[in-house]
Amino acid sequence: MHWRNYFIPTTKETPKDATAASHILMLRAGLVRQQAAGVYTYLPLGYRALRKVEAIVREEMDRAGAIELHMPALTPWGLWVETGRSQTMGDTLLRIAGPEGDWRSSLVLGPTHEEVITEIARAYLKSYKQLPVNLYQIQHKFRGEARPKSGVLRTREFLMKDAYSFHEDKASLDKEYDNMYAAYCRIFTRCGLPYLAVEAESGAMGGDSSHEFMVLTDAGEDRVAISDKGNYAANLERAAAAPPAPAPDVPLATTKLVHTPNAGRIDEVCPVLGTQPRDMIKTLIFATQPPLAGSTSAAEGGRAMRVVALVRGDHELNEHKLHRAAGVVLELADPATIEEVTGAAVGFAGPQGLIDKVDKLVIDRDVAVMRNAATGANKTDYHVMGVNPGRDFPLSGDKVVVADIRCVTDGDPAPAGDGGRLLLRTAIEIGHVFKLGTKYSSAMEAWYLDAHGKTQPLIMGCYGIGLNRIMAAAVEAHHDDAGIIWPMSIAPFQVLVIALDPRDEQAMRVAGDVHDQLAAAGVEVLLDDRDERAGFKFKDADLIGIPLRVVVGKKSLAAGGVEVSDRRTPEVKQLLSPDAAVQHVTQRVREGEAPAERGGRSSR
């Protein structure tokens, strides 16, 4: 490919709206152009890289035995009603606007395809003899993201590989889950990504049944906890620290009421009490959500259930863990409810005596081992010191649960209890494997007949990969001040030949020959034949980040050949004859296409 005849709109200046490195570089290198918030064109160079990613994903999915199909981006509204996600997904579903009763309003731009695939399974998968089967597609997804951000990292339209497997039992699902997990490791390794598989929140399914694949980068929007021993990784929703040491054997103080006017927040009250956040108990009042419109199970006869959660003053409550411990979906109660429960203004709640006023008391295990703590007095403008679990509020009983309900913090001991410390890092999620179970098959009545002729719901797994995110994550992970440094496997071109001076006939001829020979050898080569000054071309070359570079100019020809260099190590230049350069470069490309195992660390 000759640059002159191609389309690579690079820019020197950084668009003001870009903050993430990948966003800045992808715009500057002419890979993408934003058309609207969270909506991007993939320009030729960017599209080539995206298609490379797609090819790797397709190859490895096929190799893993998954079967490709193609579902529509337009999905029937009725299917979403069947699973209830027409309600629960809310504004994430992008519906086609149309007058009431118009065919348009019966269509949704698919944000994911569980419903559609389950409809297909319901229609065709009737016998255990057809199982297991894993169907996948590479398709555009549409989501009503409230806030697109960071370039192509979070968009309203994106390319996703989504696979769905169907099984007759848990063992078969487990096997396919492991198969997909391994395929994902191969995919991300081939894409040159320094990825990490972390345990993820698995919602209703529980257990060990969900992993997210992450790339650590500041541009990400997820938080993960990693043990510095390298043997544990989980996302923040799920991460657990080692259990606390038993309570210290110290004398129990008597409780003391302290006047703390206008000091309702932990950071305000600590100076007044002369204590530390870690010696305080945070008392949070929750209530069950009002039942969704259309739901038939109006819980508790319409009365909201009230739950008190206790965490240490220096800890953050983890709502996912609280949900699991309490067994119900909860929301922070409104101020009126809090005042009614505690009898005090917001900010002065304490656990003493609350047990009779609420339906459940959930105590973080770190709170259970506190001694002589400080907390709210359930009296406006007052706190209490010398509060002790077990004495001043119960640690056992029908309504009491002691559990891990907090977020881990940086430096917490790792759960293995091996002396490891947890480190908190930001990351981009690039893939997710998930055991769905029978959630969708039951809701949509996708049954099959087992070997005993008995009707059973299909057991499902689902496996997603964000292709655009792989591309952006690769740029995040591999760049320097001058530009992108593509891994060979997903580089838009593998080799860039630069003819330094277009008026130098010999240089042009040699560069053209090198280009033609490489192309003939099956190498993806771009020839910079533009009538530009040398420095200009070098800057563009650094920016677009083609892994290998061959420079042909007067100097190199006078020295007997052409210069070969690697984008990663620009200072190392090798002078070779044109033929030797072609051979050398071809060899390097072949090596680079199949990188040795590296990168991926796993928590399993």
Added chain:
RNA sequence: CGGAGUGUAGCUCAGCCUGGCUAGAGCGCUUGGUUCGGGACCAAGAGGUCGCAGGUUCAAAUCCUGUCACUCCGACCA
């Protein structure tokens, strides 16, 4: 959805507070010339309904109202 901010040439921005000739700069683009191994220089050009609508005024990029879009922080994220 809450909070903050920004819309002026393809890109980055000045001008707005304190209304006043024909709306500016740099980059990019076109033409001519010089230059030619790390984003050159000179000269001449093309390119803008100042987001949109309404209002105030003799006069609006500038003031007021509304609206749309985009960005950032937060909430949300099968």
